[in-house]
Each structure stands twice: as C-alpha cells, then as structure tokens.
Amino acid sequence: MAEGPFSPEEQQRFDSALAEILTHYPPDRKEAAMMPALRLLQAIKGWLPPEGMALVAQRLGTSKERAYEVATFYVMFHTEKPGKHVIDVCTNLSCSLWGAEKLLQHIERRIGLRAGESNPKFTLRETECLASCGTAPCLQINEEHHESLSPAKVDEILSGLD
Amino acid sequence: MPTDAVEKVITRNWGKAGSHTLDGYKQNGGYQALKKALGMKPQDVLDEVKKSNLRGRGGAGFPTGAKWGFVPKDSPKPTYLAVNADESEPGTFKDRYILEYDPHMMIEGIAITAYALPRCNVAYIYIRGEFKKQAEICQRALDEAYAAGLLGKKVMGSDFSLDVWLVRGAGAYICGEETALLESLEGKKGWPRLKPPFPAVVGLFGAPTIINNVETLASVPAIVERGAAWYAGLGTEKSGGTRLICLSGAVNRPGVYEISLKTTIRELIFDPELGQGMPDGRSVKAVIPGGSSAPVLSADEIDVALEFEALKNKGTMAGSGGVIVMDDATCMVRSLWRVARFYAEESCGQCTPCREGTPWQTRILRKIEEGRGVKGDVEQLLNVAAAIAPYPPIGLGNTICALGDAAALPTHSFVAKFRAEFDAHIDQKKCPYGDRPWGHFGGGRA
Numbered sequence: 359m360a361e362g363p364f365s366p367e368e369q370q371r372f373d374s375a376l377a378e379i380l381t382h383y384p385p386d387r388k389e390a391a392m393m394p395a396l397r398l399l400q401a402i403k404g405w406l407p408p409e410g411m412a413l414v415a416q417r418l419g420t421s422k423e424r425a426y427e428v429a430t431f432y433v434m435f436h437t438e439k440p441g442k443h444v445i446d447v448c449t450n451l452s453c454s455l456w457g458a459e460k461l462l463q464h465i466e467r468r469i470g471l472r473a474g475e476s477n478p479k480f481t482l483r484e485t486e487c488l489a490s491c492g493t494a495p496c497l498q499i500n501e502e503h504h505e506s507l508s509p510a511k512v513d514e515i516l517s518g519l520d
Numbered sequence: 521m522p523t524d525a526v527e528k529v530i531t532r533n534w535g536k537a538g539s540h541t542l543d544g545y546k547q548n549g550g551y552q553a554l555k556k557a558l559g560m561k562p563q564d565v566l567d568e569v570k571k572s573n574l575r576g577r578g579g580a581g582f583p584t585g586a587k588w589g590f591v592p593k594d595s596p597k598p599t600y601l602a603v604n605a606d607e608s609e610p611g612t613f614k615d616r617y618i619l620e621y622d623p624h625m626m627i628e629g630i631a632i633t634a635y636a637l638p639r640c641n642v643a644y645i646y647i648r649g650e651f652k653k654q655a656e657i658c659q660r661a662l663d664e665a666y667a668a669g670l671l672g673k674k675v676m677g678s679d680f681s682l683d684v685w686l687v688r689g690a691g692a693y694i695c696g697e698e699t700a701l702l703e704s705l706e707g708k709k710g711w712p713r714l715k716p717p718f719p720a721v722v723g724l725f726g727a728p729t730i731i732n733n734v735e736t737l738a739s740v741p742a743i744v745e746r747g748a749a750w751y752a753g754l755g756t757e758k759s760g761g762t763r764l765i766c767l768s769g770a771v772n773r774p775g776v777y778e779i780s781l782k783t784t785i786r787e788l789i790f791d792p793e794l795g796q797g798m799p800d801g802r803s804v805k806a807v808i809p810g811g812s813s814a815p816v817l818s819a820d821e822i823d824v825a826l827e828f829e830a831l832k833n834k835g836t837m838a839g840s841g842g843v844i845v846m847d848d849a850t851c852m853v854r855s856l857w858r859v860a861r862f863y864a865e866e867s868c869g870q871c872t873p874c875r876e877g878t879p880w881q882t883r884i885l886r887k888i889e890e891g892r893g894v895k896g897d898v899e900q901l902l903n904v905a906a907a908i909a910p911y912p913p914i915g916l917g918n919t920i921c922a923l924g925d926a927a928a929l930p931t932h933s934f935v936a937k938f939r940a941e942f943d944a945h946i947d948q949k950k951c952p953y954g955d956r957p958w959g960h961f962g963g964g965r966a
Contacts, residue, residue: 368846381686382644387725392707393687397649418707431709431868432690434649446650450610451812451858452768452844455958486693486862487812488650489611491768491842492775 363410368402376417388418392428398433405436433485434501441481445520446498447473449484452491461495464509468516524753525793526780529742529762530735534621540657542664543897545624551670553741557632558678560744569740571748577614578604578696578733578841579694579811581759589722591637597727600633601643602719604733605658606696607665607687608648609811610861610862611842611932614776615734619647621656629685629737631675632744634682637664637730642683644724646701649690659686693866697921700868711870712921735764755781759828763841770804770847771797785809785822785919789845802847806938810839812859813926815911815933835912836933849958851924852938853945857885858931862929871919874958877908878927888942889957891950898935898942904932 363374375398376391383390395418406429408422415425429435439492446516447465449458462484466472473491490496493505496513504515533907538544545551557565570585591599603626607615618626634640644921647655662684665671673681687705689695695704704726723729739761739814752760763781768774771789773796783951785807789795798804804819809826815836817824824830828838846855864878867908882903887893909917917924935942944956 382683382687384725387706390705390707390725393690393704397688397690428707432649432692434691449858450862451808451855452611452774453629454855454858455769455844455846455850457958459958486609486865487612488646489607489613489616491611491613491844492766494768494774498650501650503650503653510867513710 362413363399363403363407372402372413377392378513379418386460389424390418391418392425396425396429401433405439407439411437418488421455427445435481441476441479443499444481444483445469446483446485446488448486448488448490448496450487450491452487453495456494458495458497461509461512465512465516468513526778528761528778529751529754530618530622530625530738530764531776531778533625539621540623540661541670542624542661542670545622545628546798549580549745550741551676552595553630553745554628554631554635554670555676556857557635557736557744558680562636562638565632565744568748569636569743572743573676573748573755573758574736574739574743574751575759575828576733577735577739577764577841579609579813581838582665584732584736587720587732590639590718591728591730593638595639595728595883597639598642599640600724600727600729601630601635601637601640602644602698602724602729602731603630603643603652603711603737604698604701604731605645605647606701607651607734607840608693608696608815609840609842610859611766611768611808611811612840612842613766613768614841615655616651617762617776618734618738619651619658620652623658624665625738625741626734627661627665627671627818629740630684631671631682632740633730633732633737635675640730641681642685644705645684645686646695646705647686647688648695651688652959655686655688662686679885692868693862694868694921694923697923700921701731702729706818709868711868712923714920735802756825756827756829758871759962763826763838765826765847766840766842767795768842769845770798770802770850771845772799779826781827782825784825785843788826788843789822795845798845798847801843802849803846805850806846806852806855808842808844808846808930810837811842812844812862813837813922814839815914815929816937819939828873835914837914848956849953851889851951851953852934852941853885853889854953854957857882857889860885860927863923867923867927871924872907872917873908874924874927877904877924879909880904881927881931888945890947891945893942893946893949895946897946898939901931902935 380395415422471482496505533539574584575581694700695710699708706711719729774874831838860881863884867878868873905928911932
C-alpha cells in the first residue's frame with residue numbers, strides 16, 4: 359500500500375485491530391464492522407482522510423461512497439480535519455437550566471471561536487445531550503467528559519491544553 | 521425517608537469499593553443467579569421474567585417477558601440479543617451509572633437472557649459513542665467475565681455458550697431507536713426500519729433479535745435469584761420492581777434515585793432523601809416526567825406517581841425516567857426552543873414530516889423567543905407539530921419511528937399549558953425574562 363494513509367507501523371496496527379474486530383461478526387457480514395473500523399481509522403489518524411476511507415471500504419468489501427454515507431451520519435466522525443482539541447458543549451435543557459448558554463459564551467470569548475467554527479487548535483461545537491444532566495453543565499474535549507462545570511473550572515481545563 | 525421507601529435492587533452496590541469489578545460483584549452475591557438459571561429450563565426462566573411484570577426501562581415500557589416470547593421457537597437462524605446502551609434521551613443518565621458502577625449486573629442479565637432465548641449465543645452491547653469511560657469499564661468487565669468462564673464457550677461449565685461484543689456508537693440519538701440501532705450494528709447509517717416485521721422475528725442480519733435496555737437487563741438477575749413474586753411485589757399491579765429516576769434541572773440535589781413506582785413527582789422533588797427541594801424558595805413551574813419527549817406537566821399536575829399507567833392517564837408518559845424540573849423564573853419558550861432544536865439536530869432525515877417539520881418548529885420558536893414573533897406564529901407552530909404527529913393521544917405520528925412523536929409532543933404540550941407565555945413574547949416583542957431566561961441558574965455553578 360505505497361499510497362495508503364498509513365506508515366508501516368500504523369498499517370500493522372490497523373490490520374491487526376481490524377482482523378480482531380472482524381471476528382465479532384458473521385463471516386459474510388464484514389460490512390457490519392463499519393463503525394469500529396471508522397473509529398479505528400480515526401484513532402490512528404485523528405480524523406478520516408479520504409485515502410483511509412478508501413482503505414476501510416476496500417477491507418470491508420464495500421464502496422467508498424458507502425463508507426462516507428455512514429461517516430457523515432454520525433457527529434463523532436470527522437471527515438474533515440478538526441482542530442487539535444474538539445470541544446463539544448451541551449446546551450440542552452438540563453444543562454441550560456444550569457447556565458450552559460453562558461458557559462458556551464464564555465468559551466467562545468476565551469478561544470475566539472463561535473460554536474460551529476474551527477481553527478488549527480480548537481473545534482468548538484454545540485452538542486446534544488451527553489447523558490450527564492445530574493451533573494450539569496457538562497462538555498467533552500476529545501471525548502474526555504467534564505461535568506459540574508463553572509467558567510472558572512473551564513478556564514482551568516482549557517489552560518491545561520497545549 | 522420517603523413514605524414508600526423500597527429495597528434497592530439496581531443500585532444496591534453503588535458506592536461500594538470495587539463495585540465495577542468481578543471480585544466486587546461476586547462479594548455482593550454476583551453470578552449466583554446465572555448459576556441458578558443454568559440449572560433451570562430456558563422456558564422456566566422466561567416464564568419467571570414474564571410473571572415478574574418487568575417492563576422495558578428504555579422508554580416504551582413494553583413487558584419484557586412478552587417481548588422475549590415473540591422469538592420464533594423453531595427457525596433455521598440464530599437469535600441475537602442487542603443491548604441498548606445508547607442512552608441519549610435528554611434528561612436521562614441512569615444507564616451511564618449502571619455501566620460505570622455495576623457493569624457485571626448487566627452482563628449477568630445478558631447471560632441469563634441469552635440462555636432463556638432460543639438459539640441465542642451472541643449478544644452485542646451498543647453503547648453511545650460519548651460514553652468513553654463507561655465503554656472502557658464495561659470492556660474490562662467483559663474481559664474479566666470471559667477469563668472467569670462466565671462468558672465464552674461452556675458458560676460456568678454448562679453446554680451453553682455466549683459471546684458478548686461491545687460496539688461503540690458515534691453520536692446519533694436516533695440509534696437508541698431499536699431498528700436504527702440494528703442498522704448501525706450492521707454498519708449503516710441509523711435509519712429506522714418500518715415495522716412489521718418486528719425485530720423479534722426479523723432483526724439483526726435478518727435473524728430474530730431481542731433489543732433490551734441496560735436497566736431492563738440489570739433487573740433480570742434479581743428476578744431469577746429471588747423470584748418473580750418478590751419482584752412483582754415491589755411494584756404496582758401492572759409493573760414490577762423498582763425504577764431508576766434521573767432528576768435534573770431546578771432542584772437542590774439532582775441525581776439518579778431508585779424509587780418505588782408509587783413515589784410521586786412532588787415527593788421526588790421535595791423529599792429530603794431525594795431532590796431536597798428547590799433553591800432559594802423557587803417554586804415549580806413545570807416538570808417533564810420521562811425524558812424531553814414526554815409531554816410537560818404544569819405545577820398543579822405533579823401529585824402523580826412516576827409509574828407507567830398513572831402518567832399515561834395524565835396524557836404523558838414514564839418514558840426513560842428523565843425528570844426535568846423547571847422553576848417559576850424559567851422561560852418556557854426558550855425551554856421549548858432548546859428541546860425542539862435537539863430533535864431538529866437529531867432527525868435522521870428519512871421521513872419528510874420530521875426532516876422538514878423539526879427545523880421549522882425550531883425557526884418559529886427562535887423567532888418568537890427573539891421578539892420577532894407575529895400573530896399567527898403559535899398557530900403555525902401547532903400546525904407544523906400536528907403534521908409531524910397530532911396529539912392527544914400519544915402515538916399518532918406520521919413518521920416511520922417515534923422520533924416524530926418525540927419532537928411534536930413537547931410543542932403540543934408546552935403551548936397547551938403555557939400559551940400565555942408565547943403570546944406575551946409576541947405582544948411585548950421581546951422575551952419577558954430578558955437576559956435571564958433560566959431563572960436562578962442563569963449564571964451557572966458557583
């Protein structure tokens with residue numbers, strides 16, 4: 359795979375992990391492994407680059423279009439390269455009752471991005487309920503969960519990011 | 521203490537050291553029920569669950585034993601068990617803690633359930649993508665169970681084999697809908713399937729499939745161990761056991777509480793052992809009793825038990841157990857806008873009424889909230905909602921799945937019960953709550 363998405367080391371990691379994942383499914387249902395395969399690709403590359411999508415499709419015996427159909431349906435899959443830190447702020451009802459809208463405004467001012475925007479360091483998104491309503495408001499940064507937040511607590515978390 | 525305090529079934533190990541490990545679970549009596557079940561006939565296990573009056577804890581409240589009974593007895597195909605751990609209904613956060621504090625209780629429930637079903641040797645746990653920590657804890661628990669011979673070939677030395685695989689979602693509310701979950705498990709986008717056929721007959725990979733919620737399965741070991749009569753006796757006539765309730769919003773002590781099905785919403789909010797009342801003398805304006813899809817109740821309707829039939833009689837539903845409390849200084853238009861926005865974001869796009877109607881609702885609500893509303897907007901909002909799903913009663917949606925109903929019910933009920941607030945926004949050409957639409961909590965946590 360000279361023109362593939364991976365270094366030889368990454369290629370090996372991808373192949374061995376995918377081989378294990380495929381044992382979870384009936385042999386004639388390789389395509390079912392699409393979700394874990396895309397997650398694996400994103401874990402290695404940080405996003406879903408086109409040549410990686412082609413490789414996933416090829417390994418699962420399906421088309422690249424099919425792989426994109428799945429990838430673009432789910433918000434946690436990034437078909438475009440996001441900022442280094444993806445910040446997902448919940449603004450659903452329970453979090454808003456505990457000040458999520460103001461928390462989001464605070465983050466927007468601090469990092470200079472509006473929700474929905476990206477720069478090389480950050481992607482900021484308003485996200486939907488993270489099932490943490492008893493410890494509202496909450497957000498996730500690169501899938502790490504933070505709860506019972508205040509602006510001061512968020513400042514502390516953000517200053518810890520490189 | 522609540523007057524009707526019950527024995528804890530699901531949460532009994534929470535807070536104990538190592539409750540999420542196999543050792544911890546076994547110290548608390550874990551896997552005795554599986555041992556007992558393996559000595560019974562599968563049909564007898566199923567009958568026991570039927571008699572227990574266990575009802576599904578994911579939202580629909582369907583009797584669990586009856587659901588299992590729909591799997592054809594003789595079929596050339598295997599049966600699959602799919603565990604719905606895609607907890608996403610706004611206001612709901614109970615399964616998160618079961619997965620975190622006591623994953624083995626669910627795993628034991630999975631093993632017993634698979635044993636009770638005909639030809640079931642593979643289960644998939646579909647866990648929402650955002651539950652990274654919970655997925656890690658759950659995977660470790662599965663690994664422990666395999667290593668101890670509680671899963672895999674010859675479970676506990678019996679002739680029964682079971683593989684359990686964990687699959688992570690990737691951020692799509694719709695995948696909590698059981699047929700969308702199956703589509704996602706098959707590696708596709710989460711578009712719900714038209715029913716019938718029901719999944720118990722044609723489900724995953726075209727084979728019979730039972731889909732059960734995490735809490736539902738975690739209830740099974742106690743039923744097998746202590747008997748259907750005991751479990752049924754904990755509940756009401758038509759629904760057995762206890763219930764996990766997720767309390768959030770304007771209360772002093774939000775959290776997950778295991779309560780008797782006789783507990784009322786008022787008790788839940790004000791009991792010193794439960795919600796501990798509201799801050800700073802605030803009073804209740806409204807309560808959503810079963811996740812954000814459930815029609816809202818006004819302050820004079822909260823002396824109702826958090827039980828399937830009682831809530832149904834009030835024109836709403838027990839749903840997923842997510843109770844969201846709004847205080848007297850909360851703007852109902854802004855609240856509904858937040859809820860409507862969610863359904864617009866999460867509509868899968870398959871059915872026109874939902875795909876077009878949910879963003880339309882959101883646009884009208886935003887316009888009213890921002891003071892740009894005009895006479896007729898509320899009527900149009902109701903028309904749009906009725907085109908997605910009329911109400912009452914619940915369940916008349918014009919869409920393949922219940923997301924349409926879920927998106928329309930809040931609109932119908934908020935407007936019916938708080939119409940004056942919508943009109944005040946339009947008359948005053950602004951939100952009467954100004955820049956503090958969230959009452960006491962507008963400033964976030966201290």
